[in-house]
Amino acid sequence: MNDTGIPLKEPAVSAVAGDTEQLERAYIDASTRVPVLMFYTSAMFWLVFGTLLAGFVSFKLHEPDLLSGFGFLTWGRLRPAHMNVMVYGWASMAGIGTAIWLMARLCRTVLRYPLLLVAGAAFWNLGVLIGVTEILLGNSTGYQWLEFPPYVAVILFVAYTLVASWAVLMFRYRRGDQIYITQWYLLGAFLWFPWLYAAGQLMLFVVPVQGVLQSAVGWWYANNLLFLWFGAIGLGTAYYMIPKVIGRPVYSYHLATIGFWSYALFSSWTGMQRLVDGPFPAWMITASIAAMILAMIPVATVGLNHHLTMRGYFPLMRYSPTLRFTVFGAMSYTVFSIVGLLISLRSIAAYVHFTQASIAFSHLGLYAFFTMVMFGAMYYIVPRLVGREWRYGSLIKLHFWASAYGIGLMTLMLLAGGLTQGTSMENPSLVFTESTESVLPYLRGRSLAGLLLTASHFIFAYHFGLMLLGLGRTSTVPTFLNPVDAEVEAH
Amino acid sequence: MKGLAPLFIGIFGTFAFSWVGLTVLPNWQIGHLNPESEEEGEDHYPQPQSGMVERGAHVYAANGCIYCHSEQVRADYAAADIERKWGTRRSAPRDYIFERPVFLGTMRMGQDLANIGARAPAEQASPSPAAAAAPGAPPAGATNPAASPQPPSGAPPAASPAAKQSASPAAQAQPGSPSPAASPHAAAAVSSGSPPPAPPSGLASPSPGTMGTAAISSGAQPGTATAPSSGPQIAGAPWPLQTVGEPPMYSAEWHHVHLYSPRSTNLDSIMPAYRFLYQKRRITGERSAEALRLTGRAAPEEGWEVVPSFDAKCLVAYLISRNQTHPLKDVRSIGGAPAAAGAAPAGASPSPAAAAAPAPGK
Numbered sequence: 001m002n003d004t005g006i007p008l009k010e011p012a013v014s015a016v017a018g019d020t021e022q023l024e025r026a027y028i029d030a031s032t033r034v035p036v037l038m039f040y041t042s043a044m045f046w047l048v049f050g051t052l053l054a055g056f057v058s059f060k061l062h063e064p065d066l067l068s069g070f071g072f073l074t075w076g077r078l079r080p081a082h083m084n085v086m087v088y089g090w091a092s093m094a095g096i097g098t099a100i101w102l103m104a105r106l107c108r109t110v111l112r113y114p115l116l117l118v119a120g121a122a123f124w125n126l127g128v129l130i131g132v133t134e135i136l137l138g139n140s141t142g143y144q145w146l147e148f149p150p151y152v153a154v155i156l157f158v159a160y161t162l163v164a165s166w167a168v169l170m171f172r173y174r175r176g177d178q179i180y181i182t183q184w185y186l187l188g189a190f191l192w193f194p195w196l197y198a199a200g201q202l203m204l205f206v207v208p209v210q211g212v213l214q215s216a217v218g219w220w221y222a223n224n225l226l227f228l229w230f231g232a233i234g235l236g237t238a239y240y241m242i243p244k245v246i247g248r249p250v251y252s253y254h255l256a257t258i259g260f261w262s263y264a265l266f267s268s269w270t271g272m273q274r275l276v277d278g279p280f281p282a283w284m285i286t287a288s289i290a291a292m293i294l295a296m297i298p299v300a301t302v303g304l305n306h307h308l309t310m311r312g313y314f315p316l317m318r319y320s321p322t323l324r325f326t327v328f329g330a331m332s333y334t335v336f337s338i339v340g341l342l343i344s345l346r347s348i349a350a351y352v353h354f355t356q357a358s359i360a361f362s363h364l365g366l367y368a369f370f371t372m373v374m375f376g377a378m379y380y381i382v383p384r385l386v387g388r389e390w391r392y393g394s395l396i397k398l399h400f401w402a403s404a405y406g407i408g409l410m411t412l413m414l415l416a417g418g419l420t421q422g423t424s425m426e427n428p429s430l431v432f433t434e435s436t437e438s439v440l441p442y443l444r445g446r447s448l449a450g451l452l453l454t455a456s457h458f459i460f461a462y463h464f465g466l467m468l469l470g471l472g473r474t475s476t477v478p479t480f481l482n483p484v485d486a487e488v489e490a491h
Numbered sequence: 492m493k494g495l496a497p498l499f500i501g502i503f504g505t506f507a508f509s510w511v512g513l514t515v516l517p518n519w520q521i522g523h524l525n526p527e528s529e530e531e532g533e534d535h536y537p538q539p540q541s542g543m544v545e546r547g548a549h550v551y552a553a554n555g556c557i558y559c560h561s562e563q564v565r566a567d568y569a570a571a572d573i574e575r576k577w578g579t580r581r582s583a584p585r586d587y588i589f590e591r592p593v594f595l596g597t598m599r600m601g602q603d604l605a606n607i608g609a610r611a612p613a614e615q616a617s618p619s620p621a622a623a624a625a626p627g628a629p630p631a632g633a634t635n636p637a638a639s640p641q642p643p644s645g646a647p648p649a650a651s652p653a654a655k656q657s658a659s660p661a662a663q664a665q666p667g668s669p670s671p672a673a674s675p676h677a678a679a680a681v682s683s684g685s686p687p688p689a690p691p692s693g694l695a696s697p698s699p700g701t702m703g704t705a706a707i708s709s710g711a712q713p714g715t716a717t718a719p720s721s722g723p724q725i726a727g728a729p730w731p732l733q734t735v736g737e738p739p740m741y742s743a744e745w746h747h748v749h750l751y752s753p754r755s756t757n758l759d760s761i762m763p764a765y766r767f768l769y770q771k772r773r774i775t776g777e778r779s780a781e782a783l784r785l786t787g788r789a790a791p792e793e794g795w796e797v798v799p800s801f802d803a804k805c806l807v808a809y810l811i812s813r814n815q816t817h818p819l820k821d822v823r824s825i826g827g828a829p830a831a832a833g834a835a836p837a838g839a840s841p842s843p844a845a846a847a848a849p850a851p852g853k
Contacts, residue, residue, distance in 0.1 A: 060763065061600070061761075062761070064753070064760075064761050064762060064763040064764070065763070065764065068763040068764045068765075068766065069766055069767060070767060071554075071767040071768075074554055074555070074763060074765065074767070075555065075558075075763050076553075076554040076555020076556060076557075076558055076559075076763075077553070077554060077555055079555055079558050080555055080558070138553035138554065139553065140552055140553055140555065141552065141592065142548075142549075142551070142552025142553075142557060142592040142594065143592055144557065144558075144597070171495075177494075179495070179498065184498060187498060187499075187502065188502045191499075191502050191503070191506075192502070192506055195506060195510070196506075199510060199514065203514060203518075204592075208591060209514075209518050209522055210518075210521075210522050210523065210524065210588055211521075211524070211584055211585075211586075211587035211588040211589070211590055211593055212521070212584045212587045212593055212595065213514075213517055213518055213521065213522050213584075214590075214591065214592060214593045215593055215595040216513065216514065216517055217514050220509075220513045220514055224509070228506070261501060261505070264501065264502065264505035264506070265505045265508070268505060268506055268508070268509035269508075269509050269512065269513065271513065272513065274597055275595065275597075277565040277566065277569040277570060278563050278565070278582070278595055279563055279581070279582040279583050279584050279586065279587065279595070280517070280521075280584065281517065281520060281521060281584075284513065284517055287512065287513070288513070346569075350569065350570060353570075353597075354561055354596075354597065354598055354599035355598070355599070356598075358597055358598065359598075425571070425599060426570065426571050427571065428571040428574035428575050431759075432575065432602055433757065433759035433760065435599070436600055436601070436759070436761050437759060439600075440761070
C-alpha cells in the first residue's frame with residue numbers, strides 16, 4: 001500500500017490462488033511476446049514516419065511554396081500518405097497488437113499459432129508500404145480513406161485473414177464461460193472490419209456503384225472504420241485497462257451491455273453527415289445525423305460506467321502512466337462524440353461544413369481517443385513482454401503532456417479555424433479567398449501543436465527503443481510518473 | 492454475457508442493418524439513374540466523358556485536388572454556394588452518374604469546382620489543349636452525324652459538336668424544330684455570344700470548327716450557348732473575364748498559368764504550384780504555341796519556355812469539362828439558368844414555372 005491508501009496492484013488475485021494465477025499470466029504474456037512486439041514495433045515505425053509526413057502536410061498548407069517542385073512531395077499526395085500511414089500503419093497495427101494480447105489474456109490461454117500472426121504482421125506492413133509508395137508516386141484511387149490501389153487491399157486482406165483466423169482459433173481454446181466486456185468489443189471489431197473493408201472495396205472497385213453513391217459508400221466506410229474498428233478496439237481496451245490498473249471491477253455490467261449494443265446499432269449508421277446538403281436523398285443524411293444524436297446513448301453509458309468505476313480512484317492518475325493515458329482517451333471519446341454531433345447538426349454544419357472542423361473531428365477520434373488509449377495500453381503491455389520496466393518516469397510524463405497539450409491545441413485551432421473559415425465562406429459578400437486567408441493563423445497554430453506531437457512521438461519512440469533493446473529497468477516495481485512510497489507491490 | 496451465439500448474431504445483425512440501410516437501399520433508390528433528355532430524345536445530359544477528360548480525372552485524384560476542392564453545389568436555402576456563383580442550381584445525383592471516381596469533396600481550402608468549366612469564357616481564345624490533341628483522335632461526331640447521345644471519344648467533346656455542325660446539316664434539318672441545339676447558327680452564336688472584351692489578337696481562332704474549349708464547355712448542351720446575352724453560362728460572373736495581358740479567366744490557358752504559378756493569377760491563392768506537371772525547355776526555333784504566357788517572377792528566362800505535359804493538358808481538359816449548368820427536370824435552377832424547354836430559346840430568363848416542380852434532393 002502507498003500513501004494514498006489505494007492498492008496499486010492487480011485486482012482479483014485471491015490470496016490462495018494468487019501465485020498460480022500470476023504465474024499463469026506471466027506464462028501467457030511470454031507466449032504473446034513475439035507477435036505483439038512485432039505489431040508494436042511496426043506501429044511505432046509508422047507512427048514516426050506518419051508524424052514526419054504530418055509535419056510536411058501541416059506546414060505546406062500555410063506555406064504552399066515549400067518543396068512544391070517534386071510530384072511526390074506535393075501536398076495533395078503527402079496528405080493521403082500521412083492519413084493512410086496513420087490509419088493503416090500506426091493505428092491499425094497498434095490496435096491489432098493490443099487486441100492480440102488482450103485476447104490471449106482474456107481467453108486465459110497461451111497464444112497458439114504465433115506464426116499466423118507473424119505472417120499477418122509481415123503482410124500488413126508490406127501492404128502499407130506498397131500502398132503509401134503508390135500514393136506518393138501518384139497512383140491514389142481518389143477515394144478518401146481508401147486511397148491504396150485495390151491490389152494493396154488484397155495484400156491487407158490476406159494479412160487480416162491470418163490475424164482473424166488466429167482470433168477465431170483462440171476463441172475456441174478459451175477457458176471459462178464468461179465473456180468479458182472487452183471481448184465483446186474485440187470480437188465485434190474483428191468481425192466488422194473484414195465486412196466493412198470488403199464491402200468498401202467491392203462497392204468501389206469490383207462492382208462499382210454509380211455516381212454519388214461512391215461517396216456515400218466511402219464515407220460509410222470511413223466513419224464505420226473510425227467507430228467500429230478503432231472505436232471498438234479503443235473502448236474494449238479502456239474497459240480492460242481502467243479496472244485492471246485500479247484493481248476494481250467495472251461498475252455495472254448492465255450499463256456496459258446497453259453501451260455496447262447501442263454503440264453497435266447507432267454508430268454504424270453514421271457517416272452521411274459528412275455529406276450534409278450534398279446531392280443525396282435527404283433521408284440518408286438525416287438518418288446519419290439522427291444516428292449521431294442516438295450515439296449519445298452509448299457515449300453516456302460508457303462514460304458513466306468508466307466514471308463510476310474510477311470514482312474515488314482518480315488520484316491514481318498521478319502515478320500510473322497507463323491509467324493517465326487511458327482515462328484521457330476515454331474522456332476524449334466523449335468529447336469526440338459531442339463535437340461530432342455538433343458539427344453534423346444542419347444549423348451548425350452550414351458554418352463548419354467544408355472547413356477544417358472536419359479535420360478536428362478525425363483527429364479527436366483517431367488521436368485524442370484511440371491513440372491515447374493505445375499509448376496507455378503499450379505502457380502496460382510492453383514491460384510484460386520484454387521483462388523490463390520503463391526506464392524514465394520523466395520521459396513518460398513528457399510524452400503525456402506533449403501529447404495532451406498538442407492534441408488539445410490542435411483541436412482548438414482546427415475547430416476555431418473551421419468556424420472562422422466557414423463563417424467567411426457563408427458570407428457571399430466576401431471574396432472566397434477571405435475564408436482561406438482567415439484560417440491561415442489557425443493553421444500556423446496547428447503546426448505548432450504538430451511540433452508538440454512530433455516531440456512526444458520521438459520521446460516515446462526513443463523510450464520504446466530502449467525497451468526493445470532490453471535497456472529498461474530490471475525491477476519488480478512498475479515505473480510511476482511520480483515517486484510512490486516504497487514497498488509498492490508489482491502489478 | 493454468456494454464450495457466443497447471441498453475441499455473434501447481434502454483431503452481424505447490427506452491422507447488416509447499417510450496411511443495408513446506408514449502401515444497399517440508396518443503391519436501389521438512386522443507383523441506376525439514366526441521362527435525361529428532352530422530348531425529341533436529343534440533348535442527353537449528362538454524357539460520359541472519355542479520353543483526356545478521363546485521364547485528367549486520374550491526375551486530379553493522383554495529386555489530391557479533392558482534399559481542398561469540392562465538386563458539389565448546395566441548395567440556395569442551405570448555403571451561399573449559388574450566391575457565390577458557383578452554380579445555377581444545386582447538384583443532383585444525376586449530375587455524377589458517369590463520374591468515377593466521384594470527387595464530391597468535404598473541404599474547401601479552394602473554390603468549388605463543380606462548374607469551373609462553365610465559367611470559362613464562351614470564346615476560348617487560347618490554343619486549347621483539347622484542340623491541340625484533336626487531330627490525333629477521330630472526331631466522334633463526324634462519323635455518326637445523327638445527333639445521338641454517343642459519347643464523344645478520343646478528344647473530349649472538343650471537336651464533335653462543331654463537327655456535327657459542318658458535317659451533317661441533316662441532323663439539324665427537322666425544319667421548325669424548336670430546339671436551339673439544332674440551329675445551324677449555334678456555332679456562330681457561340682462565338683458571337685462572348686463577353687464584350689475581345690480576346691488578345693493573334694491567338695484567336697475565328698473558325699468555329701477549331702474552337703476547342705468553348706466547344707467543351709458548351710459541348711454537352713449546345714443549346715445553352717445560343718442565348719446571346721448570357722455568354723458564359725453563369726450570368727453576372729463576379730470575376731473579371733479579361734485582365735490586361737493575361738489569358739481570360741478560367742480559360743484553358745489561364746488554368747495552365749494558374750497551375751504553374753498560382754500566385755501570379757491570384758495573389759491570395761494558397762494553392763501549391765504544380766510545376767512538376769510542366770516542362771521548362773530551351774526554345775528551339777520558334778516558340779511553341781502551347782507555351783504558357785507567364786509574367787513576373789514566374790516567367791522563364793529569355794530563350795526558355797514552359798510547356799504543359801500531357802497530364803497537365805488532361806487535367807485542364809477535365810477542369811473545363813466540369814459543368815452542371817444543364818437544367819435537370821426535378822431540380823430548380825436559379826439565376827440566369829437556361830430555359831429547360833427548347834421552345835424558349837432566350838435562355839436568360841429563369842423559368843420558375845418549369846422548375847418549381849418536385850423537391851430537390853430526389
